[in-house]
Amino acid sequence: MxxxxxxxxxxxxxxxxxxxxxxxxxxxxxxxxxxxxxxxxxxxxxxxxxxxxxxxxxxxxxxxxxxxxxxxxxxxxxxNVKVLSEQAQFVNSRLAERAFSWSELLDRLEHVVPDDVRIESVSPSFAKDGLVHLALQATAKTGQGMVHTLDRFNRDQRFANAFPTSEEKSNGSYRFGVGVDYRPSIARATE
CATH class of the missing domain: 1.20.5 (Single alpha-helices involved in coiled-coils or other helix-helix interfaces)
Structure with missing residues (x-):
């Protein structure tokens, strides 16, 4: 079971x-x-x-x-770039004019100009390439003063292209104008 x-x-x-x-x-x-x-x-x-x-x-x-x-x-x-460029050129030319050495120019003129010629005025104009064009007014004691002045300018290496601009005789003196290019020792080109 x-x-x-x-x-x-x-x-x-x-x-x-x-x-x-x-x-x-x-x-x-x-x-x-x-x-x-x-x-x-x-x-x-x-x-x-x-x-x-x-x-x-x-x-x-x-x-x-x-x-x-x-x-x-x-x-x-x-x-306006054109106006700005013109303004810069104007300022540069004014700076070059202010940097111009008058004492150097007057020393060179003293050595070049003959003793019988007296300079009455000098008017520079500045070219872009650094040359300075001088417009001179001078008085000479003799009629040959202008010729001697032009010869001496043409012989000096700092001066070039001397050319008479005017001539007149008055009261025994000869008054004349000369245009000449001057090369400063430090040319300041303006652009």
């Missing part, structure tokens, strides 16, 4: 504790991963927001610099 096993349970007993342990561990792991994803999402939103702010600041700076560059370009286009 067989022993009788009485089973009064309505269904068979199963041990669910390992399953519950796995479910709890999996739930904790899922919760940890969910919190990690939430924190990563928050960091992403915060960092992209900061980056967007920086990008907008850089775009504003770029727009400001572009406006400033456009304004500068507009101002440059508004400058």
């Amino acid at each position: 067989k022993p009788l096993h009485l089973n009064i349970a309505s269904r068979p007993y199963r041990d669910y504790r390992p399953l519950y342990a796995v479910v709890v561990v999996a739930s904790l792991l899922i919760a940890f991963m969910l919190l990690n994803n939430i924190e990563t999402g928050y960091r992403y939103v915060r960092d992209t927001q900061n980056t967007r702010v920086k990008i907008s600041q850089v775009e504003q700076q770029t727009a400001t610099e572009n406006r400033r560059a456009a304004d500068a370009t507009q101002r440059i286009r508004g400058v």
Whole structure:
């Protein structure tokens, strides 16, 4: 005879504790991963927001610099280069005239002009290449004073193209004008 096993349970007993342990561990792991994803999402939103702010600041700076560059370009286009160039040439010529050494010129004239000739006026005009054209008015005691003056100008290396411009005789003296090119030791070219 067989022993009788009485089973009064309505269904068979199963041990669910390992399953519950796995479910709890999996739930904790899922919760940890969910919190990690939430924190990563928050960091992403915060960092992209900061980056967007920086990008907008850089775009504003770029727009400001572009406006400033456009304004500068507009101002440059508004400058009349031809007038500015003429003004610069005028100033450069005035600077060259002021830098002209009168003492050097007068020393050279003292050595070139004959003793019987007296210079009454000297009027320089400055060329762009650094030469100075002199218009001289002089008085001589004799009629040969102008000829001697022209000869001595033509012999001196600092003077060139000496040519008479006028001549008149009055009261025993001879008055004459001479045009001559003068090369200063330091020529100041004007552009």
